[in-house]
Amino acid sequence: MTELETERAYVDECRKGLQRMLDGARHNVIVGESVAGDRYSAERLGRHLKSLAKELGEAPEGPPFFGRLDLEDGHRHYLGRRHISGETGQPPVVIDWRAPVSTAFYRAHAGERRGVAMRRRYGWSGLTLTGFEDERLDDGERVASRILAAELERPRVGPMRDIVATIQPEQDELVRAELEESICVQGAPGTGKTAVGLHRAAYLLYAHRQRLERHGVLILGPNRAFLGYIGAVLPALGEVDVEQTTVDELLLRTSVKGEDSVEAAAVKHDERMAAVLRRALYGRITKPVEPVAVRDGAFVWRVAEDELRRIVDQARRAALPYRIGRERVLSQTVALVRRQAELRGRAADAPWLRRMTRAVTPAVEAAWPNVKPEEVLAGLLSDPAPHAEGLLSAREQAAITRRRHAWTAADAVLLDELAGLLDHPKGYGHVIVDEAQDLSPMQCRAIARRSEYGSLTVLGDLAQGTTPWAARDWAEQMKNLGKPDARVIALTTGFRVPAVVVELANRLLDQLGVNVPPTRSFRSDGRLKLRGSDEVELAVREALEHEGSIGVIAADAALPALAARLAAHGIDDERVSVMPASLVKGLEYDHVVVVEPAAVVAAEPRGLNRLYVALTRAVSRLDVIGALPVPAGSP
Numbered sequence: 036m037t038e039l040e041t042e043r044a045y046v047d048e049c050r051k052g053l054q055r056m057l058d059g060a061r062h063n064v065i066v067g068e069s070v071a072g073d074r075y076s077a078e079r080l081g082r083h084l085k086s087l088a089k090e091l092g093e094a095p096e097g098p099p100f101f102g103r104l105d106l107e108d109g110h111r112h113y114l115g116r117r118h119i120s121g122e123t124g125q126p127p128v129v130i131d132w133r134a135p136v137s138t139a140f141y142r143a144h145a146g147e148r149r150g151v152a153m154r155r156r157y158g159w160s161g162l163t164l165t166g167f168e169d170e171r172l173d174d175g176e177r178v179a180s181r182i183l184a185a186e187l188e189r190p191r192v193g194p195m196r197d198i199v200a201t202i203q204p205e206q207d208e209l210v211r212a213e214l215e216e217s218i219c220v221q222g223a224p225g226t227g228k229t230a231v232g233l234h235r236a237a238y239l240l241y242a243h244r245q246r247l248e249r250h251g252v253l254i255l256g257p258n259r260a261f262l263g264y265i266g267a268v269l270p271a272l273g274e275v276d277v278e279q280t281t282v283d284e285l286l287l288r289t290s291v292k293g294e295d296s297v298e299a300a301a302v303k304h305d306e307r308m309a310a311v312l313r314r315a316l317y318g319r320i321t322k323p324v325e326p327v328a329v330r331d332g333a334f335v336w337r338v339a340e341d342e343l344r345r346i347v348d349q350a351r352r353a354a355l356p357y358r359i360g361r362e363r364v365l366s367q368t369v370a371l372v373r374r375q376a377e378l379r380g381r382a383a384d385a386p387w388l389r390r391m392t393r394a395v396t397p398a399v400e401a402a403w404p405n406v407k408p409e410e411v412l413a414g415l416l417s418d419p420a421p422h423a424e425g426l427l428s429a430r431e432q433a434a435i436t437r438r439r440h441a442w443t444a445a446d447a448v449l450l451d452e453l454a455g456l457l458d459h460p461k462g463y464g465h466v467i468v469d470e471a472q473d474l475s476p477m478q479c480r481a482i483a484r485r486s487e488y489g490s491l492t493v494l495g496d497l498a499q500g501t502t503p504w505a506a507r508d509w510a511e512q513m514k515n516l517g518k519p520d521a522r523v524i525a526l527t528t529g530f531r532v533p534a535v536v537v538e539l540a541n542r543l544l545d546q547l548g549v550n551v552p553p554t555r556s557f558r559s560d561g562r563l564k565l566r567g568s569d570e571v572e573l574a575v576r577e578a579l580e581h582e583g584s585i586g587v588i589a590a591d592a593a594l595p596a597l598a599a600r601l602a603a604h605g606i607d608d609e610r611v612s613v614m615p616a617s618l619v620k621g622l623e624y625d626h627v628v629v630v631e632p633a634a635v636v637a638a639e640p641r642g643l644n645r646l647y648v649a650l651t652r653a654v655s656r657l658d659v660i661g662a663l664p665v666p667a668g669s670p
């Protein structure tokens with residue numbers, strides 16, 4: 036048998052192993068239903084076994100392994116997307132890529148062998164094993180991996196795929212960072228930040244399954260298109276219980292129908308609003324000016340106004356969430372009534388307590404009213420002055436003043452802040468935030484509230500900041516996110532964008548006003564063409580001669596005319612996406628055509644950053660139509 040045949044025989048071994056696991060899981064469902072002692076445990080066990088059987092049965096069929104490690108001690112491990120058990124009493128046939136032994140596969144090199152003699156990577160065509168390449172670490176041989184190069188250069192079709200077979204050492208360190216540690220990844224375009232974030236989610240769920248199943252893992256992306264693009268990666272890795280959403284959707288309490296002026300939005304997203312909102316909410320609490328008198332049969336129980344005042348003051352000082360503070364005032368007031376009643380020999384049973392609670396509620400309500408975020412915010416926006424004094428300028432106050440309210444996207448963030456002052460929101464065990472440079476301080480606070488007892492993986496690129504409030508410094512942003520001590524790590528090797536395109540993008544970098552290291556491209560292939568304004572159709576036609584996806588990117592306002600122009604020239608192919616510059620963040624296309632960069636730049640205050648994003652979407656080829664706003668020395 037040739038070596039390849041031996042490996043193919045091992046593939047059959049894996050399929051048998053998978054079938055064994057599936058049969059075993061199904062058998063356990065049947066047995067499990069009859070062995071559990073009581074109904075509750077029977078149900079729980081049954082559900083667990085069924086979901087295991089379902090997971091195994093429904094797992095997308097892919098290559099069972101992607102790599103092999105031959106250790107110096109003679110052990111050999113096959114690594115795959117999921118574990119495959121061996122026969123009873125035998126070691127596993129395939130080890131999960133997240134298991135501790137797999138670390139050596141990703142990180143060992145001749146200088147630090149980690150007990151590895153040889154690393155083998157496999158090439159597949161669908162489910163057929165087509166070849167492998169070996170890298171011997173004990174004789175210091177280094178091979179430039181053809182399999183990695185092929186993976187990076189393959190034409191992009193459909194959504195994002197996992198990178199388990201080719202995770203790079205610097206990426207692996209981030210994927211496997213401790214759960215307790217919050218990290219911030221400053222990643223230049225195409226360095227794999229998003230991939231790292233998704234694989235980190237899968238890794239953490241594997242390493243800390245119980246804890247994270249209880250508290251949950253949340254992934255936040257910039258928009259729906261992006262979530263659609265990354266949505267299939269975690270299920271392919273066997274993880275389906277991860278919430279993936281956008282910051283806007285996470286915070287949405289009411290429907291957003293209104294729109295803010297640029298100035299109003301800037302004020303509402305400013306950190307000072309946190310203090311303004313706190314004042315507006317706690318301004319609802321008033322000093323009790325009357326004693327509480329409660330009639331109880333022949334008795335009247337009294338709580339003097341200074342006693343009620345003391346209770347209210349103490350609850351305020353305890354800095355509890357507003358609703359819990361109110362509960363405390365209520366229960367302490369009832370306790371005073373109860374003490375008087377008991378002194379008179381009255382038994383305080385549950386119905387009596389309920390009656391007394393009802394009786395004192397109006398007095399407590401007058402001092403510490405029950406409120407909804409919406410009514411507090413409506414009150415604040417109709418007349419900010421009493422709460423904004425000394426915090427917002429008169430001009431800023433005027434910018435946010437509005438008598439009638441259709442809630443805006445920025446209002447949703449403020450409502451969430453108020454809701455967070457009223458009650459603690461649901462927290463997560465781990466939150467992964469992508470494109471985090473674009474978050475406003477108030478959005479950061481909303482995420483911090485949800486990860487107070489958990490940790491964060493923050494991914495972003497300061498150079499790709501396009502919102503008016505985009506961060507220019509990670510230390511500041513991590514403070515806003517509630518993790519000021521987080522480690523900031525830079526990834527600079529780009530796996531998407533070819534060197535010629537990276538060079539062009541790096542030239543814009545100097546003008547973006549942020550301090551980030553330039554990207555180095557892993558790829559020397561690819562091409563860049565600068566063309567005249569009349570060559571859009573020609574560029575798209577040429578692009579269609581190659582395999583893969585084509586993104587035609589233009590300023591948002593130019594889109595309808597551009598789409599009409601392409602249609603008029605008979606260009607209608609499902610591989611071509613005509614995209615507004617504002618929606619391409621995080622996406623990639625084999626061939627990118629950026630139409631009139633000057634218009635992209637002119638469209639918004641951070642237009643240059645927007646252009647930087649657009650140019651760096653290209654996997655293989657980039658056409659720029661029209662003049663580029665880069666300094667002298669341009670090609």
Ligand SMILES: Nc1ncnc2c1ncn2[C@@H]1O[C@H](COP(=O)(O)OP(=O)(O)OP(=O)(O)O)[C@@H](O)[C@H]1O
Pocket residue numbers: 186187196197198201202203206222223224225226227228229230231496530531620621622623651
């Ligand atoms: N180790 C790797 N092996 C194979 N492909 C990789 C690897 N790392 C990254 N890639 C590929 O490079 C491309 C860029 O990755 P990703 O989108 O995660 O980068 P990013 O840093 O989030 O980019 P951007 O900020 O520009 O949106 C993707 O196609 C991804 O699959």
